[in-house]
Amino acid sequence: MSIIPIKSTGVAAVLLKEINNIYHVLLLKRASHPLHNIWCYIGGGIDEGETAIQAIYREIAEETGITEVVLYSSNQFDQIFSPQENYIYIAPVFVGFVHQEQSVVLNDEHSDYQWLPFEQAKEVVSLPGNEDVLQSIEHNFVKKKPLTYLQI
Structure with missing residues (x-):
């Protein structure tokens, strides 16, 4: 029997x-x-010796220049199957609240950015499944008060 890693x-x-x-x-x-x-949305790899939480703070800073963020675990995961390499990739998704005056400074990984209301963002995200993650985050972190248990 063969398995998918x-x-x-x-x-x-x-x-x-x-x-x-x-x-x-x-x-x-x-x-x-x-x-x-x-x-x-923001994503990246975990470097050797890093925890997932350390990695997401680093990725947010690298990709957007944002260093002040109130972070939560969303209890959601990005899941992608790679048909070329025959593996399933899974990554925890975090939710970060930033101040209104916070500006974005992109690194060379990205060419543009936009702040969109949830309904528009769900239409614009490109990878299948991303809209489901956004739907869950809207429901559990915007329409409801986030659980303090999930705060990082």
Whole structure:
């Protein structure tokens, strides 16, 4: 019997900012392959010796320049099957709340960004399953008060 390996070597984050009393999601446009021109939220690998939490703080800072964020575990996961390499990739998704005045400074991994209300963000995200993650985050972190248990 053959198995499909599962790799959990990365993290993801959905950043939220309140603009005109409506929460908006930060989406980034990838500038490099394999996801060139794909709109997505923050994601990246876990470096040797890092925890997932250390990795997501680093990835947020590297990809957006944002260093002040109130972070939660979303209890959601990005899940992708790689048909070329025959493995399942799974990454915990974190939720970060940022201040209204927080600006974004992109690194060279991305060519553009936009803050979008949830309904628009769910239409713009490119990878199947991302809209489900956004739906869950909207339901559990915007429409409801986030559980303090999940705060990092």
